[in-house]
Amino acid sequence: MVLLVTNRPHLARQVRLEWDSVRQRHVLLAPEGVLLLNHTGATILGLCDGERTVVEIVEGLRGQYNRVVDDEVRDFLNRLVAKRWVELDDE
Numbered sequence: 001m002v003l004l005v006t007n008r009p010h011l012a013r014q015v016r017l018e019w020d021s022v023r024q025r026h027v028l029l030a031p032e033g034v035l036l037l038n039h040t041g042a043t044i045l046g047l048c049d050g051e052r053t054v055v056e057i058v059e060g061l062r063g064q065y066n067r068v069v070d071d072e073v074r075d076f077l078n079r080l081v082a083k084r085w086v087e088l089d090d091e
Contacts, residue, residue, distance in 0.1 A: 003054060003078050007088040010050035015085045017045050030085050040065070044076060050089055 003009075011017060015030045017037075026042035028035040037045070043064065047057045054074065061068045080086035 003074050003081060003088065005055045006053050007090065008050050008053055009048040009057070009077055009081075009086050009088050011045065011048060012085055012087050017042065028080075028085060030083075032083070032085075035085070041076065044073060045080075045086075048077075048086060 011028075012030070015028060017026060017028055019025075020027045020036075023036065026037040026039075026045075028037060028045065040061075043061065044057065047060050052060065054077065058068060058070050058073050061073065077086055081088060
């Protein structure tokens with residue numbers, strides 16, 4: 001599936017975003033494994049609520065970070081969509 005700017009990404013049903021107190025960082029937990037996230041990745045996924053579009057997520061990040069590259073955000077989400085850890089609702 002191709003990520004469109006009008007898609008509304010959300011975590012797949014079996015995936016959870018959690019704070020790991022041992023590692024002192026956010027992790028993405030799925031039946032297939034664990035993904036350690038940096039602060040930016042956790043922030044992106046925290047905005048993936050199925051309500052916001054990709055464009056709205058990028059705009060939300062621009063309010064928090066000095067430099068936000070649309071392509072990098074889309075690439076990050078595309079990788080998680082390919083793993084089936086993030087799902088996309090249509091426009």
